Amino acid sequence: MSLLAVSEAAERLGVSTRQVQHLVARGELRSLARGVVDETSVERLLAVRRGSHTRAWAEPTAWAAVALLSAREAGWLGESQRSRLRGRLRGLGAEELVERARGRASVSRYVAHRSAGDRLRVELVDTSAAAERLGLVATSAIDGYLEATALKAVVARHGLMRDDRGTVTLRATSLDLDVVRDLVSASDVLAALDLAESLDVRERRAGIDALERALGQFRG
Known part of the structure; x- marks a missing residue:
């Protein structure tokens, strides 16, 4: 694990x-x-x-963007808010969408014993299965959403160790997980956003390409 002083991080x-x-x-x-x-x-x-300093949307707005791009209503926002968001989405490219929507969850990464995989997946809304549909090879990595209030208990129960290069990615959100499940079943937009945040060039490219397609369809 490499460390940076706050001043070095600020410079980068x-x-x-x-x-x-x-x-x-x-x-x-x-x-x-x-x-x-x-x-x-x-x-x-x-x-x-990617060099920009655009402020992230608040969590409800970020999730509403995912919902609208997935042909869902995003009923937790008022109609006027949804209308404004539709207009903003029509003017966004994939790169800016990734930056804007990063506030949908708090992301942390871990290493886990191989025996924890199947048991852990049961507790998450897993988006990693979409990787093959987006042109990537199957992976044993775990990437999924859970309730923010459950994060500490899940980490303790499965003996996860925090490591930002680990293959277990937990995305803690306050959105109802039934809504997250519906969004995952509706489209690959959420999975594409997750991939587009990867440090792996192929994963990021697959995510960005899928988001460009979704935005193009949304504009009609």
């Missing part, structure tokens, strides 16, 4: 040290000790932002 991201502290507080960067952050979390944020 092109922000102030105070902004780095805000990013840590929001869970977008991982702090390992006072004044030190994990380098991989910086690399992931750079991959998502």
Whole structure:
């Protein structure tokens, strides 16, 4: 695991040290000790932002964007909010969508004993199965959503160890998981967003391409 001083992280991201502290507080960067952050979390944020400093949407708006692109109603937003969001989506490219929608969940990565895989998947809304449909080879990696209130218990129950290069990705959200399941069944938009945040070039490209297609269909 590589470490960076907050000042080094700020220089790489092109922000102030105070902004780095805000990013840590929001869970977008991982702090390992006072004044030190994990380098991989910086690399992931750079991959998502790609030089931009666009502010992420609030969680309900980010999920509404996924819903609208998946031909769902996003009833947790008012009609006027949905109308404005539809207009914004028509003007977005895939790269900006990835950056805007990153607030849909708090993401953390772990390593797990191989025996934990099947048991862990049962507790998640798993998006990794979409990888093959998006042109990637099957993977044993675990990537899924769970309720934010359940995160600590799941980590403890399965003996997960925090590691930003691990193959278990947990995405903690406050959205009802039944809604997340419906979105996963409706389209590959959510899975594409997850892939587009990857440090793996092929995964990121597959995610971006799928999002461009979804945005094109949405514009009609």
